[in-house]
Amino acid sequence: MENFFGLLTQEIIYEEIFKTYIDIEIHVHFNYYNKHGIKTKLKDMSPEHFRKHTLKLA
Numbered sequence: 001m002e003n004f005f006g007l008l009t010q011e012i013i014y015e016e017i018f019k020t021y022i023d024i025e026i027h028v029h030f031n032y033y034n035k036h037g038i039k040t041k042l043k044d045m046s047p048e049h050f051r052k053h054t055l056k057l058a
Contacts, residue, residue, distance in 0.1 A: 034047050042050040 038044055
């Protein structure tokens with residue numbers, strides 16, 4: 001139940017409308033992957049952190 005209210009809050013905050021539960025799950029998965037998923041190929045950084053790091057170096 002907490003997961004439901006967390007996703008509902010996320011919809012309200014980001015003003016995103018999800019058509020089905022599958023859309024919500026896909027959004028949550030990609031959001032987690034991009035912000036928290038550490039990858040060895042990216043020097044043990046998440047994709048978001050790696051992008052920020054490479055922009056600082058450029």
